Amino acid sequence: MSDGLKLPKFSVGVGDRFAHQAKAQLAACVKAAESGVEVVPVWNKSNREHTIIGSDPNQTRSEADAAVKELRWTSPYFLDADHINLKTVDRFIAPCDFFTLDVADEIGKAAKPEDVEAFVARHPELVGEVTIPRIDAPFQTDETFVKGVANKFLAAVQDAGKIYRYLVEKKGEGNFVPEVSMDETDAPQTPVELLIILAAIADEKIPIQTIAPKFTGRFNKGVDYVGDVPQFTKEFEEDLAAIAFAIKTYGLPDNLKLSVHSGSDKFSIYEAIYNGVKKFNAGVHVKTAGTNWLEELIGLAESGGEGLEIAKEVYREAYAHSDELRAPYATVIDIDDAALPKPEEVDGWTSEQYTSALRHDQSNPAYNPSFRQLLHVGFKVAAKMGPRYLSALEANEDVIAKNVTENLFERHIKPLFLGV
Numbered sequence: 163m164s165d166g167l168k169l170p171k172f173s174v175g176v177g178d179r180f181a182h183q184a185k186a187q188l189a190a191c192v193k194a195a196e197s198g199v200e201v202v203p204v205w206n207k208s209n210r211e212h213t214i215i216g217s218d219p220n221q222t223r224s225e226a227d228a229a230v231k232e233l234r235w236t237s238p239y240f241l242d243a244d245h246i247n248l249k250t251v252d253r254f255i256a257p258c259d260f261f262t263l264d265v266a267d268e269i270g271k272a273a274k275p276e277d278v279e280a281f282v283a284r285h286p287e288l289v290g291e292v293t294i295p296r297i298d299a300p301f302q303t304d305e306t307f308v309k310g311v312a313n314k315f316l317a318a319v320q321d322a323g324k325i326y327r328y329l330v331e332k333k334g335e336g337n338f339v340p341e342v343s344m345d346e347t348d349a350p351q352t353p354v355e356l357l358i359i360l361a362a363i364a365d366e367k368i369p370i371q372t373i374a375p376k377f378t379g380r381f382n383k384g385v386d387y388v389g390d391v392p393q394f395t396k397e398f399e400e401d402l403a404a405i406a407f408a409i410k411t412y413g414l415p416d417n418l419k420l421s422v423h424s425g426s427d428k429f430s431i432y433e434a435i436y437n438g439v440k441k442f443n444a445g446v447h448v449k450t451a452g453t454n455w456l457e458e459l460i461g462l463a464e465s466g467g468e469g470l471e472i473a474k475e476v477y478r479e480a481y482a483h484s485d486e487l488r489a490p491y492a493t494v495i496d497i498d499d500a501a502l503p504k505p506e507e508v509d510g511w512t513s514e515q516y517t518s519a520l521r522h523d524q525s526n527p528a529y530n531p532s533f534r535q536l537l538h539v540g541f542k543v544a545a546k547m548g549p550r551y552l553s554a555l556e557a558n559e560d561v562i563a564k565n566v567t568e569n570l571f572e573r574h575i576k577p578l579f580l581g582v
């Protein structure tokens with residue numbers, strides 16, 4: 163397929179709700195380079211977040227460009243229109259060069275029977291004993307199974323094709339990196355389903371460079387992975403094998419790699435990701451944007467004074483409007499209401515009490531994942547504070563930046579890309 167813009171082997175989805183931390187995020191990538199591994203930043207902010215805050219993708223672009231210039235970053239960097247579809251893509255077209263085509267809504271919608279028939283006829287290799295190199299036992303499938311999977315995903319892949327072709331029309335082929343995401347669906351996709359989906363994507367001629375399946379287990383926002391780690395490890399490696407096989411068999415771009423969404427803070431699977439990627443000499447993209455807003459709050463709380471006041475106020479308001487704030491994220495958070503402190507209690511907290519409850523340090527007994535998740539979805543409260551919140555970010559930039567860089571480098575990049 164065409165030689166256009168190419169996403170390097172290792173990349174990290176960064177970004178923050180208020181477009182203030184690009185430099186601090188890029189500083190973590192600079193540290194990675196100094197440690198001997200190129201991890202390129204992809205600034206992403208989903209349409210959902212832009213809508214909730216009332217921001218615009220052009221702001222993310224200016225912030226990213228300014229950071230790159232200031233830190234003299236010479237490796238590639240990208241701007242991701244995260245989770246877009248045909249209805250929402252337009253304002254992302256000019257500023258973005260990476261597009262996450264979200265087809266979750268189409269998954270499960272029946273495809274045209276003749277399209278399903280044609281797909282199965284075109285792919286006899288998917289029926290019967292399917293041997294994928296480096297997966298121990300072959301998968302056993304039959305026509306009914308392949309038809310079932312095709313029926314579940316074909317309409318979604320065709321929809322991705324429509325968005326892709328629209329983007330080609332607007333931006334030109336090779337001028338952007340396409341990703342297909344299916345993470346925000348009910349059921350995880352198995353490795354053999356992933357292979358069938360990749361065959362359909364190749365048929366649709368989408369030169370995808372990243373694919374975001376839904377993995378087994380829970381990927382809640384801002385907190386650790388909840389699930390069976392050995393099972394995740396097995397499926398992650400089988401996905402890597404399926405991708406390598408699909409690149410060869412279907413002529414997909416040779417840099418095609420997995421994209422792990424809601425990838426921040428999933429500390430218990432980072433070792434499995436690092437090992438799997440190394441074993442298969444594969445690349446990986448991990449989206450971590452969500453964690454940065456919490457580092458802002460930690461930085462504000464740590465600064466004390468007005469910063470700490472704002473952090474407390476964000477919690478008070480988030481607590482009061484909890485239902486409304488949780489609704490858009492209902493499937494990706496697990497908050498235990500009984501574990502949430504009352505705002506009156508938090509009002510009396512010191513900087514240290516606040517940051518101990520919020521910072522993702524599982525060895526700290528005061529760490530409170532419910533408190534953290536409620537604040538994770540509470541950025542709308544800060545958006546409503548407007549200039550007051552933004553000036554606090556600027557007044558406390560040093561403390562916040564230190565937290566943002568350290569969290570991204572120490573807790574994310576190191577275990578994911580350096581294996582330490």
Ligand SMILES: [Zn+2]
Nearest residue numbers: 343345423424
């Ligand atoms: Zn996602």
